[in-house]
Amino acid sequence: MPSTEHKGLVLLVRNRPQLAAELLRDALHIALPDYGDVELYSEDATEVMPAVKSADAVVVLYSTGRVRRRVLAIIVEVQRGRDGKKRKSWPVYLTSTWSRLGCPAILLVICPRTDLAGWCRRPIDLGHPGWALTPLVAELPMIPVIVDDKEAVRSPELAVLSAIAHGSDPQGSDVLHALLTAIRGIDPARASQYADVVLALLQGAAKHEWEDLLKTGTYEYQSDFARRYVAEGKAEGLAEAILDVLAARGFEVPSDVRARIEVCTDVAQLGTWIKQAVTCGSVRDLFD
Numbered sequence: 001m002p003s004t005e006h007k008g009l010v011l012l013v014r015n016r017p018q019l020a021a022e023l024l025r026d027a028l029h030i031a032l033p034d035y036g037d038v039e040l041y042s043e044d045a046t047e048v049m050p051a052v053k054s055a056d057a058v059v060v061l062y063s064t065g066r067v068r069r070r071v072l073a074i075i076v077e078v079q080r081g082r083d084g085k086k087r088k089s090w091p092v093y094l095t096s097t098w099s100r101l102g103c104p105a106i107l108l109v110i111c112p113r114t115d116l117a118g119w120c121r122r123p124i125d126l127g128h129p130g131w132a133l134t135p136l137v138a139e140l141p142m143i144p145v146i147v148d149d150k151e152a153v154r155s156p157e158l159a160v161l162s163a164i165a166h167g168s169d170p171q172g173s174d175v176l177h178a179l180l181t182a183i184r185g186i187d188p189a190r191a192s193q194y195a196d197v198v199l200a201l202l203q204g205a206a207k208h209e210w211e212d213l214l215k216t217g218t219y220e221y222q223s224d225f226a227r228r229y230v231a232e233g234k235a236e237g238l239a240e241a242i243l244d245v246l247a248a249r250g251f252e253v254p255s256d257v258r259a260r261i262e263v264c265t266d267v268a269q270l271g272t273w274i275k276q277a278v279t280c281g282s283v284r285d286l287f288d
Contacts, residue, residue, distance in 0.1 A: 006078050027142040037068070057075075058074070059074040
């Protein structure tokens with residue numbers, strides 16, 4: 001089940017595809033080709049292979065000048081946990097995109113967990129001599145610290161990432177103020193989404209400071225986006241707790257049972273299951 005964090009980070013790239021290029025350039029210091037237009041590659045395009053559809057986002061950079069051609073495709077993946085199947089899919093995304101779009105392709109993994117970054121960037125050995133894919137991984141600590149209002153206004157999405165990554169740092173207050181300036185200049189619906197994403201992902205004093213900043217204006221947080229994903233976040237937490245309880249009791253959880261638990265978004269139902277997980281005689285008794 002995709003989490004609030006995952007959906008929020010993917011939303012940033014989908015709303016502003018230029019963010020993928022900015023992360024490669026500013027966080028990972030990757031030299032990019034000269035480019036003009038940047039577009040999110042449409043999932044509805046008939047030439048896209050199913051594997052590409054499974055990626056979180058595919059961003060295409062186009063050349064400048066009179067002849068418009070693709071100069072780079074960026075496959076963006078947000079990764080929050082260890083998933084061996086996902087690592088096996090990354091080379092497929094990359095080669096499929098390279099083949100179909102006819103331009104160089106780069107895999108960019110956005111990893112909000114520093115303890116997971118090393119696992120994400122481990123080379124993927126495909127078995128062919130000399131061919132191992134080493135993913136490019138952007139960790140949150142690599143995100144530029146944006147405290148300048150003008151810089152935040154130029155890229156509100158990068159300012160959001162900066163707030164999530166550095167809101168608790170010594171410069172956190174300046175980072176949050178810069179973000180507030182940035183979202184005041186964009187359309188209210190998008191501003192509401194971004195404010196809520198930051199609100200959902202910040203912790204401790206930084207979260208409280210962001211709440212206080214939002215209250216100083218006319219902004220009313222808890223948009224439909226936030227309400228929906230906060231509810232899903234609660235459901236995800238309960239689903240994980242159920243699986244943890246079953247594992248602690250020594251049960252092997254079949255894949256169909258795991259799937260039924262993970263796709264459930266009914267908080268009340270999950271609450272019932274977690275109580276039954278403590279006393280059930282078998283995994284299947286959970287649903288009686």
